[in-house]
Amino acid sequence: MYLYTFVYVYFYTFIYVYFRIFIFSYMYTFVFLYFHICILSYFYTKIYLYFHTFVLSLRQILESMAKVISVLNHKGGVGKTTTTANVAAGLNKLKKKVLMIDIDPQANLTVHFGFPQESEVNIYHSLIHQSAMPILNVGEVKGLDIVKSSTDDMADIELQLAGVYGREFILKDLVNPIKQNYDYVLIDCPPSLGILPLNALSCSDLALIVIEPAKFSLDGMKKITTAMEKVQCRINPNLTDYRVLITRYNSNKVIHKDVEEGIRERFKNKVLQTVIRSNVSLEEAAMKGVDVYRFNSKCNGAKDYMNVCKELKKIK
Numbered sequence: 001m002y003l004y005t006f007v008y009v010y011f012y013t014f015i016y017v018y019f020r021i022f023i024f025s026y027m028y029t030f031v032f033l034y035f036h037i038c039i040l041s042y043f044y045t046k047i048y049l050y051f052h053t054f055v056l057s058l059r060q061i062l063e064s065m066a067k068v069i070s071v072l073n074h075k076g077g078v079g080k081t082t083t084t085a086n087v088a089a090g091l092n093k094l095k096k097k098v099l100m101i102d103i104d105p106q107a108n109l110t111v112h113f114g115f116p117q118e119s120e121v122n123i124y125h126s127l128i129h130q131s132a133m134p135i136l137n138v139g140e141v142k143g144l145d146i147v148k149s150s151t152d153d154m155a156d157i158e159l160q161l162a163g164v165y166g167r168e169f170i171l172k173d174l175v176n177p178i179k180q181n182y183d184y185v186l187i188d189c190p191p192s193l194g195i196l197p198l199n200a201l202s203c204s205d206l207a208l209i210v211i212e213p214a215k216f217s218l219d220g221m222k223k224i225t226t227a228m229e230k231v232q233c234r235i236n237p238n239l240t241d242y243r244v245l246i247t248r249y250n251s252n253k254v255i256h257k258d259v260e261e262g263i264r265e266r267f268k269n270k271v272l273q274t275v276i277r278s279n280v281s282l283e284e285a286a287m288k289g290v291d292v293y294r295f296n297s298k299c300n301g302a303k304d305y306m307n308v309c310k311e312l313k314k315i316k
């Protein structure tokens with residue numbers, strides 16, 4: 001754009017001088033007008049550059065917002081809640097500010113951090129009345145927060161939301177205003193592909209599919225990836241990526257090795273290199289109401305989840 005401006009200026013200055021000296025003076029007006037246009041185009045160039053810089057800085061601000069990760073699988077007992085809790089705590093140990101959101105009516109994540117499964121302060125009222133989410137700090141760990149669920153209030157939440165207009169965007173409207181306060185937001189989904197996981201996917205940048213190396217695990221994966229593709233296509237174009245995490249892995253079991261091979265063959269580089277080994281400390285930490293690092297930072301569970309965090313951190 002600058003180049004054009006200078007070409008204009010030089011070209012019309014040349015014409016002006018030529019006409020002023022050799023041709024009739026009335027031409028002067030004509031050339032003078034063009035000269036003005038040149039100056040204007042210079043200012044337009046300036047405005048364009050300022051606008052471009054503004055857009056770039058806006059992008060930078062947006063990029064510094066939290067990455068939202070949905071932890072999901074439509075099956076129960078595969079390790080979603082354990083993964084949400086320990087990935088969140090692990091990322092926090094890596095100096096990241098993390099918010100966990102428990103949208104599971106079973107409230108397992110809430111209980112995992114030592115909160116009662118029924119309490120008045122939970123996500124229910126925010127989902128129903130679109131009011132700000134009640135965010136609590138977890139056990140005075142700096143930079144690790146939670147939005148609780150409640151077995152009582154959330155019991156029939158899917159039914160209550162079924163008739164709400166724009167029901168798939170309810171969580172997105174709650175998460176967007178607090179995104180700039182965190183590096184990561186992790187959403188612990190219930191074991192379904194219903195309206196709650198749909199809400200989670202609608203505001204996510206990444207889906208973390210937790211899978212147990214069992215016989216029919218691979219069949220179920222098709223349902224999840226299809227649901228994700230639909231969400232990306234119709235609802236949330238930001239949901240561009242996903243990762244598969246194998247949990248409760250026991251290398252002594254042949255079936256676990258076979259299923260792992262099958263998963264890696266089918267989902268290639270989407271499968272995280274780290275697998276979470278079966279480790280009783282993970283269960284014990286949950287029983288104690290703490291994450292695995294505070295329970296026993298040397299156990300296999302702590303090591304595996306820390307490696308998962310390091311892998312997730314590398315994803316752009």
Ligand SMILES: Nc1ncnc2c1ncn2[C@@H]1O[C@H](COP(=O)(O)OP(=O)(O)O)[C@@H](O)[C@H]1O
Nearest residue numbers: 076077078079080081082248277278279282283
């Ligand atoms: N890697 C693991 N090793 C041993 N037990 C595990 C592991 N991951 C999860 N568990 C246990 O399995 C049970 C179900 O896990 P959970 O995370 O609640 O699954 P989900 O949220 O998918 O229903 C819990 O008791 C949990 O402590």
Ligand SMILES: [Mg+2]
Nearest residue numbers: 080081104108
């Ligand atoms: Mg769970």
